[in-house]
Amino acid sequence: MLKVRVIPIVMLDGYSVVKTIKFSTRRNLGNPITVAQIYNTRNVDELILLDIDASKHEEKIDQFIISEISSKCFMPLTVGGGIRSVDDVRLLLKAGADKVVINSEGYRNPQLIKECSDEFGSQCIVGSVDVKKESDGSYKCYSNGGVQATGKDPMQWIESLEDFGVGEIIINSIDRDGTMAGYDIELIEKISQHVGVPLIVAGGAKDEMDCVKAMKAGANAISAASIFHFTDITPEQVKNELKENGYPVRKIFSRN
Numbered sequence: 001m002l003k004v005r006v007i008p009i010v011m012l013d014g015y016s017v018v019k020t021i022k023f024s025t026r027r028n029l030g031n032p033i034t035v036a037q038i039y040n041t042r043n044v045d046e047l048i049l050l051d052i053d054a055s056k057h058e059e060k061i062d063q064f065i066i067s068e069i070s071s072k073c074f075m076p077l078t079v080g081g082g083i084r085s086v087d088d089v090r091l092l093l094k095a096g097a098d099k100v101v102i103n104s105e106g107y108r109n110p111q112l113i114k115e116c117s118d119e120f121g122s123q124c125i126v127g128s129v130d131v132k133k134e135s136d137g138s139y140k141c142y143s144n145g146g147v148q149a150t151g152k153d154p155m156q157w158i159e160s161l162e163d164f165g166v167g168e169i170i171i172n173s174i175d176r177d178g179t180m181a182g183y184d185i186e187l188i189e190k191i192s193q194h195v196g197v198p199l200i201v202a203g204g205a206k207d208e209m210d211c212v213k214a215m216k217a218g219a220n221a222i223s224a225a226s227i228f229h230f231t232d233i234t235p236e237q238v239k240n241e242l243k244e245n246g247y248p249v250r251k252i253f254s255r256n
Contacts, residue, residue: 002198003248005045005221006211006235008228009202010035012051012081015062019229020052021178023130023146029229033068039228040073044235045250047073048101048170048223050128051081055104056144060088063095070096078126084109089116093124101170103128104143107150110164117165126200127166129154131187132174139187146174154187155194168198170223176204180226183214192218207233208241215247 010032011018017029029035032049039047049069051061061081070077079092080101089100106113106127117125130142131154141152150157158169171191173184183204192199198220205211205224214222222242227233239249 002220003250004215004239004242005200005250006238006242007046007048007078007200007221007223008039008044008235009048009050009223009225010039011225012049012061012065013053014051014059015065018052019178019225023052023174023177025178032065033072036069036073039235040075042235044075046076046078048078049080050101052145054082056147058082060084061092063091066092066095066097080126080128085112086115086119089120089124093120099124099126099168101126101128102166103130104145104148106161106164107141107143107152110160113161113164113166117167122165122167122197125166126168126170127158127161127164128170128172129158129161130172130174131184133184133187139190142174146177155190158191158195162196166197168200168221169195170200170202172201173203177202178226179204180206180230182206182210183217183219185213185217188214188217188219207231208238211238212241212245212247215242215245 017032017035018026059082076098078099079097084105130146131139139154141150200221201214201219202223205227211222243249
């Protein structure tokens with residue numbers, strides 16, 4: 001079994017870190033470079049940086065922020081927000097990103113994913129899928145920061161993303177985002193049956209055992225924001241709980 005990654009998510013609305021609740025209510029958390037440096041001192045496995053407004057406003061995640069973080073920090077960076085071309089991906093990789101996340105543009109132009117995968121390798125391309133549970137109990141994909149219904153079934157869309165060439169999938173529950181009510185286990189179980197690449201789950205973690213439950217449901221990696229921003233729980237504590245439950249994790253080590 002591959003070692004489980006525990007990955008903090010840092011959401012941006014341009015130049016500030018924010019934390020949303022169900023992709024709407026926001027709380028400002030300060031400077032992204034400072035936040036990234038804090039996670040760097042905690043030796044996290046990876047950091048996900050997402051500009052959640054870029055696609056809505058037809059903008060792009062700021063390359064200066066990525067360059068600054070990559071020059072000061074040592075963990076791998078996965079970056080997304082407003083990516084609309086192969087050149088956008090190239091510039092982010094040159095700025096220091098290790099992987100890029102494509103969400104909204106993938107619905108409009110799925111060929112972009114194939115072009116990026118062919119150009120840079122599937123290991124660089126992460127497909128992000130934001131999902132909401134509808135009143136009839138079905139799940140549907142949403143784009144543009146969770147405000148635009150696509151009508152797509154997430155299980156079918158994830159299979160399509162794999163065909164286009166993504167190397168990983170991030171699945172985020174809009175209903176659970178920022179609520180700390182626990183991951184949507186039903187969603188994870190459904191998605192895990194349809195995905196053949198590593199599945200990163202997000203949305204709702206409140207404690208270490210939620211992360212264990214997500215792994216049991218079929219996740220391959222854990223991502224979270226609120227529990228690391230607003231509680232005393234650290235990525236290391238999550239790793240320790242996963243290890244105690246039989247999941248291999250990457251070692252925490254000092255860079256002193």
